[in-house]
Amino acid sequence: MSSEIPVISCKNVWKVFGADPKAYLAKTPPDRSFDDMREDGYIAGVKDVSLDVHQGEMLVIMGLSGSGKSTLVRCFSRLHEITAGTIEVEGQDIMSLAEKDLIDLRRSKMGMVFQSFGLLPHRSVLDNVAFPLEMRGQDKHTRRERALEVIKLVGLEGREDFFPRELSGGQQQRVGIARSLAIEPDIWFLDEPFSALDPLIRKEMQDEFLRLQQMLNKTIVFITHDFDEALRLADRIAIMKDGAIEQCDTPDKIVLRPATEYVRKFTEDVDKSRVVRAGGLAEVSQTGEGDPVDAGLSVQKMARMLIEDTREFIPVIRKGKPIGAFSRAEALDILLGDQ
Amino acid sequence: MADAPYVTANPFNRSRAALLFLGCAVVLTMLQYAALLPSWLHRLPETMIPPFAAWLDVVFNFIKDDLGLLKLTRFLTSGLENVLDASGNIFFGKRRWPNLGPMPWTAVAGVAAVIGYYLGGWRLAALAGGTFVWTALIGQWKIAMETVSVLVVAAPLAFIIGLSWGIAAWKYEWINKAIKPVLSVLQTLPFFTYLLPAVIFFKVGPTAGAMATIVYAIPPMILMTTLGLQKVSPEVVEAGKMSGCSRFQMLRHVYLPSARSDILVGVNQVIMLCLAMVVLTAFIGMPGLGAKLLAMMGSFKLGRSFEIGITIVLLAVTLDRMSKAWVIKQPVHFEKGTSWLNRHKTLVLAVCLFVGFTLLSKVIPLVGSIGRGQDFSQGRELDRAIKGFLAIDGVQSVTYGIRYVLNVWVLNPFRDFMLSIPTPAVILIIVAFAISLGGRREGIIAGVFFGLVALSGWWDRSIITLYSVLAAVSIAMLIGIPLGVWASRSEKWSRRILIACDTAQTFPSFIYLIPAIMLFGITATAVVGSITIFAMVPLTRYTIEGLRTVPLEMTEAADMAGATRMQKLMNVELPLALPTMAVGFNQAIMFAFFMVIIAAFIGTQDLGQELQRTLAGTDLGKNFVLGICVSLMALTFDVVIMKWATQKKQALGLT
Amino acid sequence: MKTMTTALTAGILTLAPLAAFADTNTDSSDPIVIPIHNWSSQIVMSNVVGQILETQGANVEYVTTDSQAVYESVRLGDVTMELEVWEGAFGASYRAAMEKGGIVDAGNHDAVTREDWWYPMWTKDACPGLPSWEALNECAALFATPETGEKGRYLDGPVDWLKHGQERVEALDMNFAVVNAGSAAALWAEIGAAEADKKPIVVFNWTPNFAEAVWPGEFVEFPEWEEGCDTDPAVGPNPDALYDCGNPATGYLKKAAWEGMEEKWPAAFATLQAVSFTNPQIAEMAKLVDVDELEPEEAAEVWLEANPDVWASWVK
Structure with missing residues (x-):
């Protein structure tokens, strides 16, 4: 699943806001706490973050407002200049890029969706979606064709000539998504794309999003403050607090083995049986007898089987290949909430 | 300033410092009355006054001749002149390239109506078309077009220059910091100070008129552009960046379109200020409505002047409404399969009307232009009506009574009192006022500014100017605020009074002067009265606005607490509206400083009269010194009151 | 010699129209x-x-x-x-x-041209001794306004016209207060207001002027102008003052x-x-x-x- 080079790789990244962050950071011990730094008049938006994002992976960054998640994702695309550390995109240090190369990178590789959509109010749906193509100088005919294609993809066919304010919130975000996909980016950033929508629409949009992702299989960095949304969508979740990453792991692991008290609080009210899947429970060292189950099945989905079965260990396969087995008792504990 | 440590943000210390200054002022004044004060403390001796005017003249002459600025501006003038000639040809048939004009009045009115319809429906169409029809029928077509032909050049130039500076100020903080004070001074500088340099550098006539108009109209455009660009949502900016915009693409496709509304508000202000200059630039040879108005007033034709005033108001209201409609106009999509004709039906209609009327005017001359003798001017009848009104005994005795009471008992004693206070005492009083309302910084500013006024050598005239402003604003408050309070009680009356405010503000202020003189003679009452009319406008407007924007929960809470109407007004509504009303008060003072200069045409002994005198000569230095005196006094009030309003707003949590 | 004469004649003949052309059309366009x-x-x-x-x-x-x-x-x-x-x-x-x-x-x-103190005709009804300046001075109370109290008011032109009304009042010891109008329009407004109930008024005015057609009137006759009246105190009736005579009438x-x-x-x-x-x-x-x-x-x-x-x- 992971290729040689991670798509995005960041090491010890700092983003500090304040009067002279570089100088301040140079003379400050790295273990100084967020609150102490605030006392000094500096805000650590991103605090010593190291993280890799792999090809085709959906990484969800989760945190409450002010936790630094939006700042971090803006560092990935160099919308923010970082204060210290390195960020590499496909092996290239983006901080060393000249302005022109950076623009080229964004024009060819990156797409981003915003919480309040960030649509240009004076442009129609078609012109908004075609905007990135126009910026990179594609001719009118090709960009129109491509824009219509993505508009159709997000289900807005027939509204090409509408203006943003004539659309509902959900529709506006579809435009935002279409625009970010217009250039066929390899890396897709989504900054709380569904937070501004009401709950019913949000659910619908999440489904839509999963459908798209299955078709497109992009490398995705998705930001949310909604833990349920993170669990629903993520391959891996990074939980942030005060600019630092508390834990970065698969949803199963986070639910089963929260690394800090802060993370545990989030997982408390979660129905773990819906989150934990066979694949997450499976231990490679174990082997089981009899019919295997698919790694993607949640504990809840396996409930009947877990209760009726009698085996101690149940084998798990992913894409037809055995990857280990899990303990039935452990799965039952999760199902019954005894953990 | 030994007591500076007292002056802190702490209100108690602040008021103590203010009291201390006030006390000193009273002591000084008492000493003066007791004839114990040395005369050099009463008025600065002549010998101590630096010859600012002479110094400035040296500087101006150096810039003008030695640095060759005059050559440059004269070169620019010839370029501007060509543009003005071309637009003059198109609008009123000046015999210059491209020799196409003039456009027939019917064609202009038709196109104006179509644009009005496109922007704001039938009502705006009627207003726009009606304005031009009125202008033609009343026999002012040619002079109105002379005015318009300059405005269509000046307004876009002001727009472009203002926009560029606005962008620069937004992009580079140091430019922003550098031009802010310059803009403040420009906005308070009396217009006479714009006029003289305009004549010297840009040749008497439409070119100087256009340049003075442009300079006058630029400041709000710069401010609105900067403000609008700063307000663009960060997500839109990031969306632009992530779409791979280069810097220029960001500005062109993201920032400017997103700041559209604020920029258009700037455009609206540019248009309004351009129209405000129509009459004033007539002093430096700008032809058109203003020049005609002055000529009419010079030969005592009140009716005709009044008609020209109406034309100016109509033009201003039309352009104001149209540009405001443009601000809120949002793009709308067409249904699929709409034909080209339908998509562009307003454009097609406008072109058809224009071509149609132009052709028709070749056959029927009346469609092309209306000459003297064919118009519907009622000038004579109006004159007769005005004279008839004045001849009524009741009017005469009432105005005589008012004139007697105000002049003999109020205004002249007040003026003499202000003149009797020693210079340092006046400065101390102003500083005390600034400290108690604003704070330490404002106190220092007030002291420095009024100190400079004292050093300018024009102290007595400045004090007379200040007295006229204070007297007029006080009277305006007595009338304007109750009027606003009363009007704010009903939606209908609020709207009516606000329309009256708009009209009073755009009506050329010169026209007030003649009735004021006829009613009250060449006296302080006429001067103060005409300033009062002008200063009342913002007071009433902001009172209405402040009261009508008091949050509904607050008034409901007051109702539920069992407050009577009066209790509610005094305890809830007025305190909450006060910061907004303060903005109106501030504007009233600014308007008064503007009008006091115009009131010099009635006959005063203030700075305005001296400024008017410099206009006839080439006294740039003196002209500038006088202008700065007005500006410094106005700025002091501006700084203090705005500071107070901001503090108050923050305290009330209204920002 | 002959050829030379011919050449000269030819030259003159060809140049003549040009000269004529130049003569009538030298004005720039x-x-x-x-x-x-x-x-x-x-x-x-x-x-x-x-x-x-x-x-x-x-x-x-x-x-x-x-x-x-x-x-x-x-x-x-x-x-x-x-x-x-x-x-x-x-x-x-x-x-x-x-x-x-x-x-x-x-x-x-x-x-x-003439510019001087002037009154509209109706003023003469109230003060029949006009246009003499002494008669005017005796009628001073007729011209009083609330601001000038006992004294009559003379409305002078704008200060910057430098008409020396104040100096003349002092030089001739007249019972008048001088008020300066701010503009010509202000003068007309005062006359227009006075016209309504035919109030006596004396103002600065000049001829030729439109006002003559609208309001018939006369100039006040002051001691006749003598050269030096504005520079030499000895000239004119008051030996100690300047401006003690009327303005030049022509x-x-x-x-x-x-x-x-x-x-x-x-x-x-x-x-x-x-x-x-x-x-x-x-x-x-x-x-x-x-x-x-x-x-x-x-x-x-x-x-x-x-x-x-x-x-x-x-x-x-």
């Missing part, structure tokens, strides 16, 4: 700029002269200017001429411009032109020098606009049509 001020006689006169010049083929343009600042503009060549230089009102600005150079005298009109009304005009538009300059209006003619032109309400350019056409013999002689 650049527009002649005529300044217009804010009183009607000057506007009509400017239009009359402009239209005369146009019949000579000149290109004429009008520009509205301030009547004091105009001399600076004439000096710089921004405007080409000035048709009404009043001795009393603009003499100082004109002389100042003369000293700086760039402006030339283009001769006087027949008309004379001031000049001049035309002025830009220095370069003669060279650039010789024909037009010659016409300008010949132009001369009389007081009644000026009053008539003002009346066409002020009373008959014609537009200035139409008034000029009417006047030119009605008086062809007057202006025919100005055009060569």
Whole structure:
């Protein structure tokens, strides 16, 4: 699943806001706490973050407002200049890029969706979606064709000539998504794309999003403050607090083995049986007898089987290949909430 | 300033410092009355006054001749002149390239109506078309077009220059910091100070008129552009960046379109200020409505002047409404399969009307232009009506009574009192006022500014100017605020009074002067009265606005607490509206400083009269010194009151 | 020798038409700029002269200017001429411009100008001794206003016109207070207001002026002007004071032109020098606009049509 080079790789990244962050950071011990730094008049938006994002992976960054998640994702695309550390995109240090190369990178590789959509109010749906193509100088005919294609993809066919304010919130975000996909980016950033929508629409949009992702299989960095949304969508979740990453792991692991008290609080009210899947429970060292189950099945989905079965260990396969087995008792504990 | 440590943000210390200054002022004044004060403390001796005017003249002459600025501006003038000639040809048939004009009045009115319809429906169409029809029928077509032909050049130039500076100020903080004070001074500088340099550098006539108009109209455009660009949502900016915009693409496709509304508000202000200059630039040879108005007033034709005033108001209201409609106009999509004709039906209609009327005017001359003798001017009848009104005994005795009471008992004693206070005492009083309302910084500013006024050598005239402003604003408050309070009680009356405010503000202020003189003679009452009319406008407007924007929960809470109407007004509504009303008060003072200069045409002994005198000569230095005196006094009030309003707003949590 | 004569003749013959051509058409086709001020006689006169010049083929343009600042503009060549230089009102600005150079005298009109204390006719009903200044002084109480108390009010022109009303009141020990109007329009407004109930009023006024047509009136007769009245206290009835006599009753009304005009538009300059209006003619032109309400350019056409013999002689 992971290729040689991670798509995005960041090491010890700092983003500090304040009067002279570089100088301040140079003379400050790295273990100084967020609150102490605030006392000094500096805000650590991103605090010593190291993280890799792999090809085709959906990484969800989760945190409450002010936790630094939006700042971090803006560092990935160099919308923010970082204060210290390195960020590499496909092996290239983006901080060393000249302005022109950076623009080229964004024009060819990156797409981003915003919480309040960030649509240009004076442009129609078609012109908004075609905007990135126009910026990179594609001719009118090709960009129109491509824009219509993505508009159709997000289900807005027939509204090409509408203006943003004539659309509902959900529709506006579809435009935002279409625009970010217009250039066929390899890396897709989504900054709380569904937070501004009401709950019913949000659910619908999440489904839509999963459908798209299955078709497109992009490398995705998705930001949310909604833990349920993170669990629903993520391959891996990074939980942030005060600019630092508390834990970065698969949803199963986070639910089963929260690394800090802060993370545990989030997982408390979660129905773990819906989150934990066979694949997450499976231990490679174990082997089981009899019919295997698919790694993607949640504990809840396996409930009947877990209760009726009698085996101690149940084998798990992913894409037809055995990857280990899990303990039935452990799965039952999760199902019954005894953990 | 030994007591500076007292002056802190702490209100108690602040008021103590203010009291201390006030006390000193009273002591000084008492000493003066007791004839114990040395005369050099009463008025600065002549010998101590630096010859600012002479110094400035040296500087101006150096810039003008030695640095060759005059050559440059004269070169620019010839370029501007060509543009003005071309637009003059198109609008009123000046015999210059491209020799196409003039456009027939019917064609202009038709196109104006179509644009009005496109922007704001039938009502705006009627207003726009009606304005031009009125202008033609009343026999002012040619002079109105002379005015318009300059405005269509000046307004876009002001727009472009203002926009560029606005962008620069937004992009580079140091430019922003550098031009802010310059803009403040420009906005308070009396217009006479714009006029003289305009004549010297840009040749008497439409070119100087256009340049003075442009300079006058630029400041709000710069401010609105900067403000609008700063307000663009960060997500839109990031969306632009992530779409791979280069810097220029960001500005062109993201920032400017997103700041559209604020920029258009700037455009609206540019248009309004351009129209405000129509009459004033007539002093430096700008032809058109203003020049005609002055000529009419010079030969005592009140009716005709009044008609020209109406034309100016109509033009201003039309352009104001149209540009405001443009601000809120949002793009709308067409249904699929709409034909080209339908998509562009307003454009097609406008072109058809224009071509149609132009052709028709070749056959029927009346469609092309209306000459003297064919118009519907009622000038004579109006004159007769005005004279008839004045001849009524009741009017005469009432105005005589008012004139007697105000002049003999109020205004002249007040003026003499202000003149009797020693210079340092006046400065101390102003500083005390600034400290108690604003704070330490404002106190220092007030002291420095009024100190400079004292050093300018024009102290007595400045004090007379200040007295006229204070007297007029006080009277305006007595009338304007109750009027606003009363009007704010009903939606209908609020709207009516606000329309009256708009009209009073755009009506050329010169026209007030003649009735004021006829009613009250060449006296302080006429001067103060005409300033009062002008200063009342913002007071009433902001009172209405402040009261009508008091949050509904607050008034409901007051109702539920069992407050009577009066209790509610005094305890809830007025305190909450006060910061907004303060903005109106501030504007009233600014308007008064503007009008006091115009009131010099009635006959005063203030700075305005001296400024008017410099206009006839080439006294740039003196002209500038006088202008700065007005500006410094106005700025002091501006700084203090705005500071107070901001503090108050923050305290009330209204920002 | 013969060939030489032939050549010469041929030369003269070929040159002659050219010379004639040059003679009639040396005026530049650049527009002649005529300044217009804010009183009607000057506007009509400017239009009359402009239209005369146009019949000579000149290109004429009008520009509205301030009547004091105009001399600076004439000096710089921004405007080409000035048709009404009043001795009393603009003499100082004109002389100042003369000293700086760039402006030339283009001769006087027949008309004379006078500016002084003046009253509308109805005032005489209340104070029958007028126009004598002593009689005026005795009626002073008639002219009192709330602000001037016992004293009569004399409404002087704007301070910057420097009319020395205050000095004269003191020199002749008159029982009057001097109030300065801010503009000509303010003077007219006061007269207009007084007209409503025929209140006595005495104001600064001048002739030729539209006001004569609207409000018939007379100048107050002060001790006659003597040379030196404004410089030598000994001159005039009061041996210790300046300005103790009336203004000159026959001031000049001049035309002025830009220095370069003669060279650039010789024909037009010659016409300008010949132009001369009389007081009644000026009053008539003002009346066409002020009373008959014609537009200035139409008034000029009417006047030119009605008086062809007057202006025919100005055009060569």
